[in-house]
Amino acid sequence: MILDSKIPNGPLEEKWTNYKKTAKLVNPANRKKLDVIVVGTGLAGSSIAASLGEMGYNVKSFCFQDSPRRAHSVAAQGGVNAAKNYKNDGDSVYRMFADTLKGGDFRARESNVYRMAECSLNLIDQAVAQGVPFGREYGGYLNNRSFGGVQVSRTFYARGQTGQQLLLGAYQALMRQVGKKTVELFSRHEMLDLVMIDGKARGIIVRNLDTGEIERHSAHAVVLATGGYGKIYYLSTLAMGCNGSAIWRAHKKGALMASPSWIQVHPTSLPQSGDYQSKLTLMSESLRNDGRIWVPSKNNETRKGNDIPEEERDYYLERRYPAFGNLAPRDISSRAAKERIDAGFGIGPLKNAVYLDFSKAIREQGKEKIQEKYGNLFDMYLKITGYDAYQEPMMISPSAHFSMGGLWVDYELMTTVPGLFALGEANFADHGANRLGANSLLQASVDGYFIAPYTIANYLSNEIHTGKISTEDPAFEKAENAVKKQIEELINIKGTKTVDHFHKTLGKLLYDYCGLARNEEGLKYAIEEIKKLKQEFYRDVRVSGHGNNMNTELEKAGRVADYFEIGELMCYDALTRNESCGAHFREEYQTPDGEALRNDAEYQFISAWAWTGEHTEPELIKEPLVFEEIQPTVRSYK
Amino acid sequence: MDLHLKIWRQKDQKSEGKLENYDLKDLNPHMSFLEMLDTLNEKLITEGDEPVEFDHDCREGICGQCGMMINGLAHGPLKNTTTCQLHLRSFKDGETIVIEPFRAEAFPVKRDLKVDRSAFDRIISSGGFVSINTGQAPDATAIAVTHQLAEEAFDSAACIGCGACVATCKNASAALFTSAKVTHMALLPQGKEERSERVIKMVKQMDNELFGHCSNTEACEIECPQGISVLNIARMNYEYSRALFFKRK
Ligand SMILES: Cc1cc2nc3c(=O)[nH]c(=O)nc-3n(C[C@H](O)[C@H](O)[C@H](O)COP(=O)(O)OP(=O)(O)OC[C@H]3O[C@@H](n4cnc5c(N)ncnc54)[C@H](O)[C@@H]3O)c2cc1C
Numbered sequence: 001m002i003l004d005s006k007i008p009n010g011p012l013e014e015k016w017t018n019y020k021k022t023a024k025l026v027n028p029a030n031r032k033k034l035d036v037i038v039v040g041t042g043l044a045g046s047s048i049a050a051s052l053g054e055m056g057y058n059v060k061s062f063c064f065q066d067s068p069r070r071a072h073s074v075a076a077q078g079g080v081n082a083a084k085n086y087k088n089d090g091d092s093v094y095r096m097f098a099d100t101l102k103g104g105d106f107r108a109r110e111s112n113v114y115r116m117a118e119c120s121l122n123l124i125d126q127a128v129a130q131g132v133p134f135g136r137e138y139g140g141y142l143n144n145r146s147f148g149g150v151q152v153s154r155t156f157y158a159r160g161q162t163g164q165q166l167l168l169g170a171y172q173a174l175m176r177q178v179g180k181k182t183v184e185l186f187s188r189h190e191m192l193d194l195v196m197i198d199g200k201a202r203g204i205i206v207r208n209l210d211t212g213e214i215e216r217h218s219a220h221a222v223v224l225a226t227g228g229y230g231k232i233y234y235l236s237t238l239a240m241g242c243n244g245s246a247i248w249r250a251h252k253k254g255a256l257m258a259s260p261s262w263i264q265v266h267p268t269s270l271p272q273s274g275d276y277q278s279k280l281t282l283m284s285e286s287l288r289n290d291g292r293i294w295v296p297s298k299n300n301e302t303r304k305g306n307d308i309p310e311e312e313r314d315y316y317l318e319r320r321y322p323a324f325g326n327l328a329p330r331d332i333s334s335r336a337a338k339e340r341i342d343a344g345f346g347i348g349p350l351k352n353a354v355y356l357d358f359s360k361a362i363r364e365q366g367k368e369k370i371q372e373k374y375g376n377l378f379d380m381y382l383k384i385t386g387y388d389a390y391q392e393p394m395m396i397s398p399s400a401h402f403s404m405g406g407l408w409v410d411y412e413l414m415t416t417v418p419g420l421f422a423l424g425e426a427n428f429a430d431h432g433a434n435r436l437g438a439n440s441l442l443q444a445s446v447d448g449y450f451i452a453p454y455t456i457a458n459y460l461s462n463e464i465h466t467g468k469i470s471t472e473d474p475a476f477e478k479a480e481n482a483v484k485k486q487i488e489e490l491i492n493i494k495g496t497k498t499v500d501h502f503h504k505t506l507g508k509l510l511y512d513y514c515g516l517a518r519n520e521e522g523l524k525y526a527i528e529e530i531k532k533l534k535q536e537f538y539r540d541v542r543v544s545g546h547g548n549n550m551n552t553e554l555e556k557a558g559r560v561a562d563y564f565e566i567g568e569l570m571c572y573d574a575l576t577r578n579e580s581c582g583a584h585f586r587e588e589y590q591t592p593d594g595e596a597l598r599n600d601a602e603y604q605f606i607s608a609w610a611w612t613g614e615h616t617e618p619e620l621i622k623e624p625l626v627f628e629e630i631q632p633t634v635r636s637y638k
Numbered sequence: 639m640d641l642h643l644k645i646w647r648q649k650d651q652k653s654e655g656k657l658e659n660y661d662l663k664d665l666n667p668h669m670s671f672l673e674m675l676d677t678l679n680e681k682l683i684t685e686g687d688e689p690v691e692f693d694h695d696c697r698e699g700i701c702g703q704c705g706m707m708i709n710g711l712a713h714g715p716l717k718n719t720t721t722c723q724l725h726l727r728s729f730k731d732g733e734t735i736v737i738e739p740f741r742a743e744a745f746p747v748k749r750d751l752k753v754d755r756s757a758f759d760r761i762i763s764s765g766g767f768v769s770i771n772t773g774q775a776p777d778a779t780a781i782a783v784t785h786q787l788a789e790e791a792f793d794s795a796a797c798i799g800c801g802a803c804v805a806t807c808k809n810a811s812a813a814l815f816t817s818a819k820v821t822h823m824a825l826l827p828q829g830k831e832e833r834s835e836r837v838i839k840m841v842k843q844m845d846n847e848l849f850g851h852c853s854n855t856e857a858c859e860i861e862c863p864q865g866i867s868v869l870n871i872a873r874m875n876y877e878y879s880r881a882l883f884f885k886r887k
């Protein structure tokens with residue numbers, strides 16, 4: 001199979017304009033004849049559902065939460081990037097493109113990255129028009145701050161709740177269409193399978209999570225905007241419900257998965273404190289604008305942070321990466337923290353953390369200023385840990401956060417299954433092997449507001465004569481039966497161990513062998529262990545209750561069943577990439593001073609994987625990456 | 639630490655519910671309240687019982703999905719804190735804790751601690767938005783919004799829609815939730831144009847959903863995890879009267 005990325009012709013700056021010029025349109029009268037399913041109501045899902053509804057298509061919108069407003073995008077704290085150059089500090093679309101490409105370690109498609117930077121300008125306008133109360137200067141103009149991996153201030157923010165405010169804007173746009181009846185809403189519904197007819201995506205099978213009923217829904221195109229699968233590690237910064245099932249089930253129906261092992265580990269989350277723990281809370285990266293990261297320079301330090309004098313502190317980011325210091329990109333900062341922790345310099349009760357210290361900033365700017373900038377984060381820190389970070393340094397530690405991998409999509413955001421689109425964190429595009437902070441809200445939003453409305457219309461223009469798709473088609477029956485069979489199977493195992501037990505065990509395996517650092521031996525070991533764990537799951541899991549009513553354990557069991565397979569693929573993916581890049585650090589491939597060693601000659605491609613069945617190895621298909629505008633260089637933040 | 643729990647169990651909307659007793663031992667005080675419920679559920683499942691259904695997702699205090707009455711208080715004893723951000727260190731060793739769902743006629747119980755809050759979504763879809771289409775918005779700096787105004791609007795926009803205000807109100811009024819959105823939008827120049835229609839539609843929908851009237855007890859503000867002020871309600875009343883006044887003219 002040869003992957004056609006459908007990158008338009010012409011110079012980089014004109015590709016998207018050229019695409020839009022030639023994309024086919026659907027006459028407004030014909031749009032009513034076309035149905036679109038959108039799974040997910042995060043920024044990507046809400047924005048595309050609202051856009052398509054507005055345009056006049058019949059849209060059905062699904063999410064598993066009780067309201068679309070609770071999609072995981074709501075949790076994003078720090079901000080959203082846009083190359084507006086309001087600060088006049090030398091920013092431009094081109095610079096943002098270059099930063100993103102470099103930040104992603106030259107493992108992203110140039111054309112996509114450029115388009116994201118280009119569309120960033122419109123997103124801020126859209127959000128402000130919707131009433132998003134972004135941070136403002138006293139004169140009334142929009143304010144910015146800077147984020148890891150860049151030297152300009154291009155991050156727009158709404159206190160520490162940027163995701164919440166952007167999502168509420170998109171949710172309100174969605175609810176406006178729901179009120180107008182152009183969008184029909186199905187909350188508390190989980191997609192469990194994709195239905196294909198004649199090789200095209202034609203519908204989904206969902207479970208009504210309140211009643212247990214299995215439903216069929218048909219459409220001319222299906223959009224998956226189901227977010228990331230970082231919760232596979234169990235401990236992560238993601239919401240408890242985040243999962244990979246929708247994309248995984250589409251994968252098993254023929255959509256390729258790209259770069260599954262590239263999962264970003266965020267440097268500034270709260271450390272784990274016990275084994276009952278269900279998640280790790282993120283402290284926004286924006287804290288690194290004023291906070292300084294350090295560990296004691298003495299091994300096994302027992303004194304409290306405040307009692308350790310300045311000369312006995314190791315500001316290791318400032319030491320190793322003087323040009324970017326505390327703002328070094330996430331992969332580099334996380335790895336540097338792990339390096340110090342592993343070397344015995346970690347702090348906190350479990351010696352698994354580093355300090356993030358605001359004493360200098362408070363001394364220089366005053367407590368009020370710091371409170372205004374990060375007050376809610378300090379409050380959150382106090383609530384969770386019981387410590388006051390105005391008085392003593394915070395303790396932070398790296399944790400799984402964002403999946404750069406996901407369904408492979410072409411320039412139109414269409415997967416290898418015709419009529420199946422993947423938007424936002426569910427696709428692999430734009431971030432390469434490492435995502436720069438504040439680019440993800442951006443990507444999810446521009447996919448939904450500005451890109452997919454053109455590309456989906458282009459696809460639908462060939463569907464106007466198709467007519468209504470019947471849910472009586474045998475393909476629906478078959479998919480429905482398979483879903484019901486799996487539910488019955490899970491309920492009937494009646495073993496002894498809980499779903500969470502399996503999820504935690506899998507997560508630990510992945511942290512240890514396919515986490516911040518990987519090596520060949522470990523990955524091979526992990527693949528075998530995951531296989532065994534999966535077998536044990538099907539023998540010994542206990543899912544209480546029934547399939548025909550509300551049953552959270554059953555929901556979790558289905559997701560964990562998919563996680564085993566995703567985890568295995570992650571390990572294969574990491575195993576076949578004999579280089580280090582971004583989030584993927586293969587211990588065998590590093591420079592003498594411990595930096596990642598990329599191998600462009602052999603690995604300048606995207607790994608896209610095809611499902612070949614349960615007991616066979618997945619098939620690797622390569623999409624070569626061509627760099628016309630910027631030649632890959634060694635990433636240096638020194 | 640040890641805890642004695644009394645938890646509301648209800649099979650579905652139609653069944654009758656009752657409080658059941660559970661004992662948990664050797665809990666870590668650093669555990670969150672929901673992690674304590676996870677621990678209880680693990681125990682129930684391994685013992686062959688059905689776990690307690692409760693709503694939650696982000697566990698960061700921002701999605702608004704969690705929420706239950708804990709010893710009669712929405713989201714428990716801590717001020718401005720969601721249930722997921724509550725930790726066992728806020729309770730005493732050996733304490734008895736009564737856990738019930740958020741109650742209101744407009745929030746029917748689905749099962750155990752889960753309630754149906756979709757009435758909130760319908761209030762938003764009745765008018766809680768700016769009628770701007772996607773794709774072609776004017777430049778964001780075209781209209782200046784002062785720092786103070788943006789911050790004030792933000793204070794209202796920060797509502798997480800958890801429903802604690804309704805659950806704690808003796809009239810089960812949704813005035814705090816609705817007024818927060820009305821205020822957020824009415825304050826900003828982008829939302830001002832539609833303020834009259836918006837407030838009329840949202841208030842009407844609020845009444846249709848069987849929420850009660852606000853009688854100014856101000857309990858909602860005290861229980862709100864985001865500290866949304868009752869001044870929003872005053873603002874909503876002002877906007878409503880203003881809208882009616884201009885409509886009549
Ligand atoms: C704590 C945290 C902080 C972050 N901070 C930032 C930040 O400051 N800046 C930034 O740019 N990015 C940030 N990110 C990343 C960013 O929030 C996400 O990448 C982005 O919001 C993803 O949006 P999305 O629309 O793709 O998916 P999501 O918002 O995750 O939405 C997924 C949707 O899919 C639905 N869904 C999933 N599976 C199914 C199924 N099977 N059936 C039905 N529905 C389903 C869910 O119900 C949900 O509606 C942060 C992430 C985290 C975890």
Ligand code: FES
Binds near residue numbers: 695698701702705720
């Ligand atoms: S779980 Fe999201 S607010 Fe508590």
